[in-house]
Amino acid sequence: MRIDAHQHFWQFDPVRDAWIDDSMQVIRRDFLPADLAPLLEEKGVDGCVAVQADQSLDETRFLLNLAEENDWIKAVVGWFDLKAEDLEAQLDHFLDHKKLVGARHILEAEPHGFMSSPDFVSGVKKLARRGMTYDILSRESQLEEVNLLLHKLPEMKLVVDHMSKPKIKEASFDHWAKQMIEVAAHDHVTLKLSGLVTEADWSNWKKEDFIPYLDFCLDHFGPDRLMYGSDWPVCLLAGSYAQVHDLIQGYISTLSESEQAKIMGGTAAQFYGLSLY
Template identity: 55%
Template sequence: MIIDAHQHFWNYDPVRDSWIDDSMQVIRKDFLPKGLRPVLEANNVDGCIAVQADQSEEETEFLLECAKNNPFIKGVVGWLDLRAENIEERLTHYSKHKLFKGVRHIVQAETDDAFMLKPDFLNGINKLEQFGLTYDILIHEGQLSQAVALVEKCPNQQFVLDHIAKPKISNGVDSIWEKHMRALGAYKNVSCKISGMVTETQDFKWQEKDFTPFLDVIVDAFGVDRLLYGSDWPVCLLAGTYGEVIQIVQRYFEKFSKQDVLKVMGENAARIYKLD
């Protein structure tokens, strides 16, 4: 079983999706389940997890509707305002949807160096545990120390770090990134998605060997039980095809046991996100 633990859908809106700038023309259009299904089938992927790309409950409703109508979408990581006073009420509402598996906030766009450590945000994070929901950490590498502090404050919450914290791949492994990744890996309630790497390269130019040192670090830091394959489709299309992205991961793990490969490519995602 192969599960793509990280991909997105959207009906392109130039105002809402203004983050898709002029350098990203290839993804300035709609990306919906009907477009992903044949791609997954061609790459022998059995299912996926749809992750929010817009910070609204409308986005969460949209993704849940996509999942309801497309059985290959095994779960949704949506958005709720974790800082809201009524967050417990909203979590109660969305937890009634069996495909609602977790929450994500686009922290990489926040300029406050302590955003994730604010009392209102921490209150929301601390509510997730009682509902059995994950929290996806989306940050850039400069926010890693903040992520470590967050995890330290929430020892029982299940965290999933997206995109190996978005290091600058073309510059090689940075010692500070590595230090923080190893610090996060020391917490057993933190997992890491092998995703988003191709788009963290200079001008979207890369060779497969560029990723090996980074993969070496995260395997050593997290172990094969806490790593999840994710494509980051359609964003990955800026730098490569779906097939090229999945092959980076599959070829790296060729030297591992079949059991370890199954964990990284799907079993860990099924366990961590509690997929049916």
């Protein structure tokens, strides 16, 4: 099974989606399953994992409704207020939704100390007790705190989105790599090969820009802990779905068929439990 482990849907709202500013005109519109389906089919991708882009329970409901209507949306990573006193009640409300596999918070927008705070960690642990996963959305500058968080969650299924956004446009590598070595030392943590093109020069990137970062991830995580994600439609800021897919597929083309299969779907299927339904 070939799986795109990271993409988004939205009905554009200029107030709610204010992060999509005037420099991002290409994604200032609706993006729904009918837009993505032909792109997946063109590249032989069997399904996807829809990940939250807005921090509301309405977002979780919206994605789950789309997943119920489209079998190829294999799983949903939703949003919950992980610091809320009624978190258990929030989670109980979605008990019947089998495609809800995990949660994410936009940690990259939070101040230092947020992700390692006791109340946030407690909320993430409540997800773990229900067998849910957690997607860590962070930037390179937050990796020290990411590692603090990983130490507090020693057994939970965790995945770092977008390789924690290394500053590829600036060819920043050493600081990112030093911290990522520590991330990789946690065997229970996986990594999404996603969000690369938007961390590069949107108009002038070339595949060689990404090789040091991809080499590092392959060497330190291995195919069992890597998963392909397009980050569509955000990726459209810097490249088409086909370009993003082909960037990863081309990079791993020298690996064995089984190793390629893990990165292009097997790791995601195992991590998110996609074989369960």
